[in-house]
Amino acid sequence: MSLFVTLGLLVCIEAREPPDVTPVFVLKGRDLLLKLGADLPEKFSFVEWKFNKTVSLVRIDAAGEANIFDHFPGRLEIPEKEFSVVLKNVQEADSGVYSAEAPTLAGDNRLAEYKVTVQGPVSPVELTVDRVDSNSSGSRDLNVTCRTHNSHISSTFSVDRVCSQEGGERSEVTTSGASLQLYLLNGTIICNHSNQVNWIHNFIAAEHLCSSDTALRFVFLVKMVVFSVGLIIMVSAVITVHLVDFNKQQ
Numbered sequence: 001m002s003l004f005v006t007l008g009l010l011v012c013i014e015a016r017e018p019p020d021v022t023p024v025f026v027l028k029g030r031d032l033l034l035k036l037g038a039d040l041p042e043k044f045s046f047v048e049w050k051f052n053k054t055v056s057l058v059r060i061d062a063a064g065e066a067n068i069f070d071h072f073p074g075r076l077e078i079p080e081k082e083f084s085v086v087l088k089n090v091q092e093a094d095s096g097v098y099s100a101e102a103p104t105l106a107g108d109n110r111l112a113e114y115k116v117t118v119q120g121p122v123s124p125v126e127l128t129v130d131r132v133d134s135n136s137s138g139s140r141d142l143n144v145t146c147r148t149h150n151s152h153i154s155s156t157f158s159v160d161r162v163c164s165q166e167g168g169e170r171s172e173v174t175t176s177g178a179s180l181q182l183y184l185l186n187g188t189i190i191c192n193h194s195n196q197v198n199w200i201h202n203f204i205a206a207e208h209l210c211s212s213d214t215a216l217r218f219v220f221l222v223k224m225v226v227f228s229v230g231l232i233i234m235v236s237a238v239i240t241v242h243l244v245d246f247n248k249q250q
Contacts, residue, residue, distance in 0.1 A: 021097070021113045025196035026090055028120045034098055035084040037112040044102040047083045047111065052096045058085060083111075092118045121198040122178050123149050127191040129204060141166075146182040146191035146202075150175055155182050157189065163206050 026032050034049070049057045057076060060066045066078040072094075077086040087094065100112040126147045142157040151174040156166045169183035178195040184206065192201045 021115050024114050024116045026116065026118055027197040028092060028118050029089055032087040032090050032094075032116065033084060034087070034100075034112065034114055036100055038109070040083070040111070041102055041104050041106075041109045044104050044109070047100055047102045049085050049098065049100050051098055053099060057098075090116075090118045092120065094118050117196070119177075119195050119197050122176075122193045122195055122200055124200055125180075125191045125193045125202045127189070127202040127204055129189070144182065144189055144204075146170075146180060146193075148174065148178075148180060148193055151180055153180055153182050157184065157206070163187070 022037065024032070024034075036047070040047070044062060046059050046061045048059045051057055051071060055071050056069050057071055058066055058068045058078060060078065060083050064081050064083075068076055068078070072087060075088040077088065078084075079086065083100070095116055095118045098112075098114045098116055099110060102109045102111055128145045128147070130143045130145075140159050142159060142163075143154060144157060145152055145154045151172065153170050153172045155170045158164050158166055163184060165184045169181060171179060171181045174180055174193075176195075178193060181190075181192040181194075183190055183192075187206050188203050189206045190201060190203045192199065194200070
C-alpha cells in the first residue's frame with residue numbers, strides 16, 4: 001500500500017515539475033510576447049505571471065478576466081481570451097526571469113519560465129589597414145584593426161600572391177557582451193560587431209591590398225606596353241598625314 005502511495009506522490013511531483021527555462025533575447029524598445037509552455041491543469045483557479053519569481057505582474061482567472069498589477073504601468077497587455085502576456089517597449093532593466101503558475105488543490109503548476117535578456121543595438125565599427133614593409137622572403141604584411149567605441153582587435157594578413165590571415169579568424173567578447181570578429185572571406189576583409197539581437201559590419205575589398213609585388217609589376221608592364229603601342233600609332237598617324245600633304249604639294 002505504501003509503495004502505491006509513494007508512486008502516486010512521485011507522479012504528482014513529476015506533473016508539477018516546471019518546464020525548462022527558455023532563454024529569450026530581445027532588442028531594446030521592442031515588444032515581448034510570453035506564452036504558456038504547458039497545458040493548463042484541470043480545475044485551476046487562475047494563472048499568475050511573475051517577474052523574478054516574487055513580483056506579481058498579472059492574475060488571469062479561468063474565465064480570462066485579467067487583474068494587472070502596477071509593476072509595469074501601461075506596458076503590460078493581455079491578448080483576448082489568452083493566458084499569455086505582452087510587455088511593450090522593453091528596456092534593459094526589464095531583463096530577468098518571467099514565470100507563469102496555475103495554483104490547484106494539488107499544488108502550484110509551473111506553466112512557463114523565461115530568462116529574458118534585453119540588449120541594445122551594437123555600436124558601429126571602424127576598420128583600418130596599415131601597410132607593413134616587405135619582409136626578407138619577398139612578401140609583405142598588412143596589419144588590420146577592427147575598433148568599436150570600447151574595444152578593438154587586430155590581425156595580420158600575409159601577402160604573397162594571395163592574401164591569407166595569420167592564425168585564422170580573430171574574435172573577442174566585448175565588455176557589453178557583444179562579439180567582435182575580424183576575418184577574410186572571398187577576398188574581402190570583414191569586421192563584424194554583433195550580439196544576439198543586432199549586428200553591424202564594415203569591410204574592405206582586399207583585392208588591391210592583396211596583390212603581390214610580382215602582380216603589381218605585371219600590371220605596370222602591361223600599362224607601359226599599352227602606352228607604347230598607343231604612342232607608336234599616334235606618331236605613325238602624324239607622319240602619314242604629313243606624307244600625304246607633301247605628295248599633294250608635289
